[in-house]
Amino acid sequence: MFGTKIKREKKERRQKRLRARIRGSASKPRLSVFRSSRYISAQLIDDENGKTLLAASDYGKQKSQKKTKSGVKKDHAYAVGEDIAKRALSLGISKVVFDRGPRRYHGRVKSLAEGARKGGLIF
Numbered sequence: 001m002f003g004t005k006i007k008r009e010k011k012e013r014r015q016k017r018l019r020a021r022i023r024g025s026a027s028k029p030r031l032s033v034f035r036s037s038r039y040i041s042a043q044l045i046d047d048e049n050g051k052t053l054l055a056a057s058d059y060g061k062q063k064s065q066k067k068t069k070s071g072v073k074k075d076h077a078y079a080v081g082e083d084i085a086k087r088a089l090s091l092g093i094s095k096v097v098f099d100r101g102p103r104r105y106h107g108r109v110k111s112l113a114e115g116a117r118k119g120g121l122i123f
Contacts, residue, residue, distance in 0.1 A: 014102040022099050023047050031084070031096040031116065031123065033109055040077045040108050042084045042116075044096065053091065056084040077108040078115035085119025098123045 024030030029044040041057030058076040088096070096116075103109050117123075 011102040018099065018101070022097050024097055024099075027093075028095045028097060029053055029093060030099045031121070032099040033101055033103070033112055035077075035101075035103055035108055040073070040080055040112060042080055042112060044084065044088055044093065053093070054084065054087050056080050056087065074108055074111040077111040081112040081115025081117075082119040085116045085121045089120050094120065095122045 022030055024045050024047040026046045026048065029046050032043045032045055034041045034043075039057060039059055041055065041059070043055040044053040045051070046053055058080050061076065061079075088094070098113060100109050100113075105113070113123075
């Protein structure tokens with residue numbers, strides 16, 4: 001129990017440290033990434049008004065696809081990045097600030113960022 005509490009506190013500290021440097025606005029929102037053990041989701045957030053502009057995730061999309069090879073989660077993350085980029089461009093948003101949260105920039109988080117870049121977002 002004690003080790004779990006320390007892990008959670010370290011995670012919260014990392015997230016607060018990163019969030020202190022990053023602010024999103026209406027013209028340049030924050031692209032926040034949440035990664036669980038199974039799914040990944042992303043949101044475009046306007047911190048000045050405290051509103052979520054749009055969100056994308058792979059909830060429910062994984063069930064329709066077969067898991068036949070390794071790296072399927074990275075493929076889903078890449079697709080989520082492309083999806084949120086396409087929807088952001090339709091709203092007229094092309095520049096964002098990337099918020100990886102308490103996670104490292106590798107694996108699925110990196111894959112989502114690459115998908116968003118390929119989709120047309122600049123960060």
